[in-house]
Amino acid sequence: MLKHQYIRIVIVIACVVAAIGYLYDYWSIFVFVIVAFIGLGLTVWGVFDIRLGYFGKIHFKASEKRTKEVSLTFDDGPCPYTEQVLNLLDQYEMKATFFCIGQQVLKYPEIAKRIIDSGHSIGNHSFTHRKDIAFSNAAEMATEIKLADDAITKITKSVTPMYRPPFGVTNPNVIKACKATNKEIIGWSIRSLDTVIKDEKRILNRIVPRIKPGDIVLLHDTSERTVNVLEQLLIKMKDMNLQSIPVDRLLKIERNG
Template structure:
């Protein structure tokens, strides 16, 4: 009797292990995929550029996402005052709304990157056809408004997945991430945002900012003053990644 119970217990144990193991593997896989989807630096879904490698140069790249907006004017004026170049990852819809600001970005020698047409919160779930459309439509608007082309793409929310990787590969886009996320759309205090950026600001850094609020435009001047003091120069993403 005791022996029979022991055998049944053993079989039960083996049964649960054989059930638990695939579940554990699935959970680890899901965890890695989710992590890879949100941290572009891992290059989990295709190559992503997130910093420059020529550390001997005192170059960094300031990047501004989600514009153009009326706040872009102040950003442009400050960049001009401190003689810095930046990259603006523009949303197609915003380009349609403020074409004259896009022209101003381009004419001031800054680089324009593609940041999708809709910036939809669901973009991570889009199929290949829609994803290709998001990028090509924005490319067409950039061409129409600024008469230029762009080879760089930054995924909204920094989310990558196999569909986005296929779309960017098919359209020959370089996917650009960042090494410093300022969280300027999340953190309210300008001093706290600066405290996040400044200690991480090393040659080769790519800084993610947004030209969508008064506070970013305000803290930018303090950041530029710091950079000038440290002899750090902001260049375009193309310039930073030049071999």
């Protein structure tokens, strides 16, 4: 797995060598520019692709071999659509994980309680999910996580060891905030793009041909579209003998309560 500390050291050394090469007329300034661009590109890639674990440890699929278990995960709830998602999961006897926004938990406490009472698990997805959250410093991010923890614990009496950063954006501050709040960072191996793609068949086709034991699937319990896709997905999963279990169980992360 890529580790940003090592890559950064390699890039800095490469930049220094390229700069010395340029100063002593061994090669052109473009060598330095290209090396610097590669370094910048890798860092940007690491920020936006949670699967790289570029800035620290991120779980994005089961490390141990699984025979039929996967984890369906739903972000940005709870909201009224969550009830329809819960109904379908009950009907097809699947368990999932809901990465909840703290504010939404306080707004829909009964739905949050139903998630836990139905045997699913809840993860922390920040308190506000504000758009500029990725630009917060580590202390501000830790406050977002703690406020969401407080809401989740107050309503559901459970404590979650899991955090999923909003928009899947990771950086050194996210890693620091998770260390300070004792959270495991949970990503995904399959992104459905259910908030972006309008066509339900296309969303389903992003998941079904790729899904295999150990995968973590990212969905959002925030639209009718996802509810429709979910029903089709659950039918296919039954055919494929795939069982969804809560992601903390898939990854063998201990629940705190």
